[in-house]
Amino acid sequence: MSQVHPETQSDDYHKPSGLFAKALRTNNKTILFLLLLSLTMNSFDTIRDFKIAKDFVSAWRILYLTSYLAICIYLIFKRKSYNKFINYFDREIGAYMSNESIRKYIAKNRLLTSIGYTLILTGYLSYGVHDIIQVYQESQSYYQLAMKSLWNLFRSIIYLNRYVIIQFIIECCLHTQICFKMVEDQIESLKMSDSSLDFEEMQRIRQLYDVAIGKTRKLDSLLFWVLPAYYFTCIGSFQLNLVFIIYEFNHLYLMFMVREVVTLILLTFHIANINRLANEAFNQVYSLSYKVESIEMQNELRFFFTRIRRGDVGLTILKIVLITPAFVTSFGTLLLTIALAIPTIFKKS
Secondary structure (H helix, E strand, O other): OOOOOOOOOOOOOOOOOOOOHHHHHHHHHHHHHHHHHHHHHHHHHHHHHHHOOOOOHHHHHHHHHHHHHHHHHHHOHHHHHHHHHHHHHHHHHHHHHHHHHHHHHHHHHHHHHHHHHHHHHHHHHHHHHHHHHHHHHOOOOHHHHHHHHHHHHHHHHHHHHHHHHHHHHHHHHHHHHHHHHHHHHHHHHHHOOOOOOHHHHHHHHHHHHHHHHHHHHHHHHHOOHHHHHHHHHHHHHHHHHHHHHOOOOOHHHHHHHHHHHHHHHHHHHHHHHHHHHHHHHHHHHHHHHOOHHHHHHHHHHHHHHHHOOOOOOEEEEEEOOOOHHHHHHHHHHHHHHHHHHHHHHHOOO
């Protein structure tokens, strides 16, 4: 069984972390304004490039950046829905944070997000260093070198504003997963107990599973427009940068493609994991059936099995497509097929 620390009976460790999540929860208008300002600056910068170049690439960059700006504005307007999602069953989840295994689960997943942050920032800084070296070789001016260094550092930090939105979605998914991990931990405690199953305990676990479903549905409503917008821009950007790399290799396009792959994998993993944890409860509940003695308990388990077997718990795209591990595998195979077919298409054209 997981160890419990009495000194940490209730805290906010389970609540979505990150700059945007905390700003929404506390209504920190300064942070929200700065985030909107940085996204707006990026959008205006691409609009300026489009006026100069007037090509498809510049038009796509405008769509790409304005989509993140639109997502940010949408989530700010949906702040009340976000707070309802967080406050739903919040006190009970907070009290459960004394559970060591749950805290380790949160810490492990947040470490993955931090690694993603580091990889993307490293990519931006690496390109910045490459750009600085080129400028110095051309001008041999220390002033231009200093100005270019400051500009690239500033740009690298500003460009992380998109990852702030990604981190927000990941943290919300992690917050939802905690409920299913609580169900898993409760069932594990019953399995390790030497006494026979108690009806009230089993009913409480089933109610907790329903709470986890309710939490998932609230998040699905919150991200109704966010996920389709993100996947459209992310996959489109990945495919477009892949075409550019094949057509004419450039370190910048490679960096953009790696950025999209890293964020796509991280985000999709956390989204699909909600469905996996919800369905995983079936095997755990089944293992309890050997300890069932009364007809009352058999009926309770049957109700539990019926709900889990529906397999409809998780986030969706426009409430049409349920994002499951199987869907992710199939969709990933399709994307890989398209990516491998691109060189052949270009050769024929």
